[in-house]
Amino acid sequence: MFYxxxxxxxxxxxxxxxxxxxxxxxxxxxxxxxxxVAKLLTIGESVAGFxxxxxxxxxxxxxxxxxxxxxxxxxxxxxxxLNKVKQTDWRKKCILHxxxxxxxxxxxxx
Numbered sequence: 001m002f003y004x005x006x007x008x009x010x011x012x013x014x015x016x017x018x019x020x021x022x023x024x025x026x027x028x029x030x031x032x033x034x035x036x037v038a039k040l041l042t043i044g045e046s047v048a049g050f051x052x053x054x055x056x057x058x059x060x061x062x063x064x065x066x067x068x069x070x071x072x073x074x075x076x077x078x079x080x081x082l083n084k085v086k087q088t089d090w091r092k093k094c095i096l097h098x099x100x101x102x103x104x105x106x107x108x109x110x
Contacts, residue, residue: 001071003036021103025094
């Protein structure tokens with residue numbers, strides 16, 4: 001299953017490390033929601049600023065409250081296939097983390 005995890009742009013920016021697979025939107029292929037969150041947190045341990053800037057105004061940087069029922073059989077964001085997602089001022093791409101450990105980036109439509 002694929003699990004979508006969104007980053008909140010606390011402080012007016014997103015934490016990004018494309019080599020490690022971190023950007024504003026992430027989709028992780030995993031056996032469960034708990035496995036997806038654990039994988040993201042493991043990756044985050046080596047990414048500068050990953051845990052910074054939780055804000056009383058904006059909330060937590062990462063939306064980690066996902067459930068098994070949130071999983072989809074193909075990568076999607078808010079129910080949309082990735083080729084249908086449009087860029088916004090803040091969201092331009094997403095990174096996919098496949099269950100085999102490989103990663104890939106998808107640029108959203110303009």
